[in-house]
Amino acid sequence: MAPTKENPADDWSDDEKPGPDYAKRRPISRLTILRAIAEMRLWWNEGVIADLDHVATIERVRGESLLTSRYIFMIAMSAGIAILGLLLSSPAVVIGAMLLSPLMSPIIGTGFSLATGDADWLRRCGKALIAGSLFAILFCAVIVFLSPLQTVTEEIAARTRPNLFDLLVALFSALAGSYAVIRGREGTIVGVAIATALMPPIAVVGFGLATFNWPVFAGALGLFVTNLVTIGLTAAVMARLYGFQSDLSHRQSRLQSLGIAMVFVVLAIPLAFSLRTIAWEANGQRIVNQEVASAFTDRARVEQPIVNWDSEPLTVSASVFTPDFNSNADTEVAKRLEERLGRSVVVNIDQFQVGTDPGAAEQAALAQARAREAAEASERQIAVLAQSLALIAGVERKDVLLDRENQRAQAIAQPLEGLDLSGYRELERRLEQTTPGWTVELRPPLVPLPTVNVGEDGLDTNNVGRVALLGWAARRTGVRIALTGSENALTAVTQALGDSARYFDTQVSGEGNSVTAVWSTAPAS
Known part of the structure; x- marks a missing residue:
């Protein structure tokens, strides 16, 4: 029996009467949800946004996000410190570069200009970003080119493999940085700059350019672009959320929001795959460590196994310092790893016998670690x-x-x-x-060869270089080179060639001072 409108409380049968928690279990109506949203918007507009000085904030952000001489100077200082810290593999020095980096300001400015629909401001922020980034890359490339240290250090390698975590770090940093700018607490940006690390990836891009290391170049550039785009778009979302007015129509604003969301998705997909690969390798490394250690007694000392994840079959190499040899260790570990990893595995364990004295394995392992570190670097x-x-x-x-x-x-x-x-x-x-x-x-390929000119006083510096270039080309290709010119000019050139003259054939022709060089079909002896 259902309750009636006249007496809803008394028309329930004994079996149908609701319990005391009936009111708590009733579904929330759509009207209640809309009313709650309206109240939250009212609180946001009147309690949070109302006390903001939007005009002053815009002017402050605009003034700090444009291309100035101070901006370029700080870019140079930050880039120089960053690349030196990376070459030295010094985290402390790299952090110092992050603190100085002024790149955060034009990126935040880009976000605010997107939110307000100010095309001229957006163009000027883009100009500052492009100019600052290119200057930093070239400045770092020059330092690396002139530096005797051009090895890929751990600090450099750490910035060549962006993943989804890097996107999240940039996202949270952008939220904190945008909030600090909007609320007038820019001091927080120092911490944000450390977390986001905009300058070190640019420095690594310069390193890759100077050393022609394109995998390093591409990986670091991907990390920088990830940070840059994430910070800029997040700043735009925060600016709109805090009521910074836009000249865009409602439809244009919706399209802009959709575009921002799609960019985040496009960035997240490849980064998620990269993170998945890193996570799989980390878990696989843990499994390898466990299985290698389980093949020996507790008195053995196992060095960190090295795994080549790109090889097929997968290869594992390790060094073990143990008082007791296990002749079947390679086979046992390989079998267990194949079961747990689901891949074919080849294991090579170098066993070094040490005494039973306490600490003997540790001392031997330390010496081996130093030697291995040098070998790995090589x-x-x-x-x-x-x-x-x-x-x-x-x-x-x-x-x-x-x-x-x-x-x-x-x-x-x-x-x-x-x-x-x-x-x-x-x-x-x-x-x-x-x-x-x-x-x-x-x-080199068989490209045209330079002509050598012999002056009255013999070969000048430029033509000595051309002769040396001809000698280099003949030695590298193994193809003979035919020289044609006057007798005196040929004599001067062959004397300058020295031992490389055996790669050349000469033919006297004319009285001029020029010696022409062409590739011969005869192989070099």
Whole structure:
């Protein structure tokens, strides 16, 4: 029996009467939700936004986000400190660069200009961002080019693999930074600058440019763009949320909001995949550590196993200092890892027998760790060298020949439009400087050879360089070069060639002072 309108409380049957918590279980009506939203909006508008000086905030942000001489000077100082800290692998120095970086201001300005629909302000902020970023990249590249330290350090490598966490860090930092600007508490931006780290990724981009390390260049550029776009768009959302008026129509505002949301999604998808890969590798490393340690007694000391996740089958190498050898350790660990990781695994465990005295394994492990650290640093240099040589030669990594015993790297370069013989030699020279102790040999294509002019006083500096370039080309290609000119001019050139003269054929012709050089079909002896 249902209750009636006249007496709703007394018309329930005994079985139908609701319990004492009936009122709590009733569904919330749509009208109640709308009323709550309206009250929250009223509180937000009158209790939060009403006391803001929007005009003063806009003027303050605008003044700090434009291209000025002070802005460029601080960019230079921050970039210089950042790249030196990265080359030295010093986190403290890198943090100092973050504190000085002025890039936060034009990025916040970009967000506010988007929110207010001020196209001229947006253009000027974009100009400041582009000019500051390019100046920082080039400034860092010059420092790296002149520096004897050009090794990929841990601080540099840490900024070459952006993931979803980097996006979240930039998002939270942008929220804090925008709030600080809106509420007039800019001192908080110092902490935000540390968290977001805009300058170090730019410095790593400059490092990659100077050393022709394109994987480092691309990874760091991706991290910087992630931070930049996230901060700018989040600042725009915060500005609109705090009532900064826009000249955009309602439809344009909705389209802008949709565009911002789509940009976040586009950024998040590849970064999420990157994070998934990193997380899988971290969990896999933990499993490898457990299985290697379980193959030995508690008295053994296991060094951190090295896993090559890109190889197929997956390879694991480790060093163990133990008083008791386990001859089947490689097979046992490989079998268990295949079961847990679901991949084919090859395990190579180097076992070093140590005494049973307390601390013997630790002392041996420390000595091994130092040696391994040096070896790993060398291998990283070699890997970077091989990748860079493949890139400048325009070939696949597998086409680069590495001779570790003689420390020699070789590749045959593909023709590059607009690059002459001296350009190929300069690429080889610059790459060789990045890996001391190694000889880099880049075989150039058979491009046109330079003409040598012999003056009355012999060869000047420029023509001595051309002769040296001809000798280099003949040695690298193994193809003979035919020289044609007067007898006196040929004599001067062949004397300048020295031992390389055996790669050349000469033909006397005319009385001029010029010596022409062309490739010969005869192979070099």
